[in-house]
Amino acid sequence: MKDESRLKRVLDQGGFAVTAECGPPKGADKDTVLRKAELLRGVVDAVNVTDNQTAIVRMSSLAACTLLKSAGLDPVLQVAVRDRNRIALQSDILGASALGVRNILCLSGDHQSFGNQPQAVGVFDLDSIQFVQVVRTMRDKGTILGGESLTKAPELFIGAAANPFGDPFSFRVTRLAKKVAAGAEFIQTQCIYNLDRFEKWMAMARDKGLTEKTYILGGVTPLKSAGMAKYMKKKVAGMDVPDEVIKRLEGVPANQQAEEGLRICVETIQRLKEIPGVRGVHIMAIEWEEKVREIVESAGLMPRPVVSKQ
């Protein structure tokens, strides 16, 4: 069977895509990855594998993607430009494609000072937008930066991340437009709790014609507790957690807050389905992958569509 991006097929067919996130382990154990794969089989269209998220050393995204691939899933390789220069980045793209990975998400990456290796140098040779452009050129023109030809072009469905909640708000859609112009075919957003603000951002994106050019998937993260909500509001950069959400969780006894958090998540997905231009949902259930099936089911997104072969 030819390697292909299931995610791309679902979106091209007009379906509402579902993706989830898998964080690789802080060790060389492949079984953890395979176990997470089983939790997500048949539940999602593609699985993002994070790249040393929060600058914490974990099994490499490319390795974990390969393991997921071997388990029959469609991985999305996340690549942060924080850790690799342009030589390594382009090299990894070729390697990923050779190993059958068909989706890539190009990111800046969290600053190294956040993680467990704060003494490391942050590479940032390319930024995420330049990187999208590089991958697109490698795929469509078969050349690397500088124009030299590849013996075989990589095959990848190219994505980028977007944060509708970062500052300055007025510039956010300009930045989205740049990512699309650079060649991003799909966008996964930062997790959404403030739907009003998200809807405003989507309206601006539609106005600029961006929803015609790229598939936008809204990000969601189920909250486990009021404490988690408060932490995310205060400590995580680029996050907008409205007070109503926190109050709603606080209004429920501690042992029921997780359930309430899941409920909020499902409601968010249902609202996302209604917003024109939103073509899917990206579920980031960090260390709570076992809940993804329940979320997808409750949101009425099961079963996942059958993908017609090319």
Added chain:
Amino acid sequence: MLILDNGVCPSQQGKALFLSLKTRASVRARFQNRELPSMESRMSSDPKEQAGPKTRAAREKKRTLALFYCQNTPESDEAHRQALEKRYASTLKLFPIACSGRLDPLHLLKALEEFADAAYVVACPEGACRYFEGNLRARKRVERTAETISQIGLEKERVGLIANSKENPKPLATLAEEILDRTGLLRPSPVLHRPKRGRGTKEKKDDHSRKKTHG
């Protein structure tokens, strides 16, 4: 009063500072008919202060306070200064300055290095500095000096700044006495009075392996 390096080429900056310091204070000095104080002239030639172990007991009671004071402090003119120094003999060395803001941390350090167990500054009350910010700057500099000496194991209390009271400004003599009482509690400075191991003290074997902290 600024002690320059012994040698060639004081920088332009240092030269300018020294000249301005000298000019201002010398203008006052002309009126008060005394020389610009120099560190050397303040160093005690009292043989007791350089005595050996025999007079250790006597010496232990004897401390020297270097006191830098703003010339706007009440009752601090030349006559008062001389009287005070006479009364306290080598226990107190007084240095008038045009404003406490003129104080350089180096003045305090040099004093501690050469003859003083403690070096203090008397400043005008907050908000009452004739040059507006001088006393505020002096406080910061004194704090910095305290930090520096603590890094080599000297007590921070060997330096300090006392701002005069706004409501009830005290004369220099009163402030000097208060400071003497306070600093009298400190042991004799280990810079000036080394713990005796006998003449020709054997130097500690240096085992200073470079201590670099690795994260």
Added chain:
Amino acid sequence: MITAERKPMDEIRAMIAPYKKLLVLGCGSCVAECAAGGEKETGMLASTLRMANKMEGKEVLIQEKTLDRQCVKDFVILLDDVIDRYDAVLSLGCGAGVQAVAEMFSEIPVLPALNTEFLGETRDQGLWVENCLGCGDCMLDDFGGVCPLARCSKQLLNGPCGGSKDGKCEINPEVPCAWQAIIDRLDRFGSLDRLERIYPPKDWSRKQGGGPRRIRREDQQR
């Protein structure tokens, strides 16, 4: 200007421990401006080190001197007459100064009393901030006079990232987001549309492509 800060006292003392005749050498330029190694600071350090030695009963000669600049041969050479008195130099120059002195007087150790930090400006009294990386290919005209390499924590040329919040950088709320500044600046000039174009990858070879850099000017040489 180049900024620096004095190393911790323990580290300095450990460095100079083997030596008996020390020249503490200050510099009247950049490090004087940032109050780390000028004449005043040099005097303070020398006095403090002498006191520390006295407290331990150590007999060490410590003398101080300040040059206008340590990074220029014509000033360093003025030490020629006196250098033989010493068995080490503790330099309060920046890294460039320390090395220039070491280059001139290669027979004795020249030790750094400062940690050299960055190229920057005196933003306010007592406040120095980094603003230039010395990339060798200045692009300030494209970014409204705000350098995205030196002042953006991720060196983005197509910023901002998703972590910019209230005009501050995600890594430290005291650090202004350079991209907020660039956007504000270009907005004021009415040229915000410049940022719609994708800025190409940086040519880093102008910074490190040829190893340690040098500039040679024949018209300036004898």
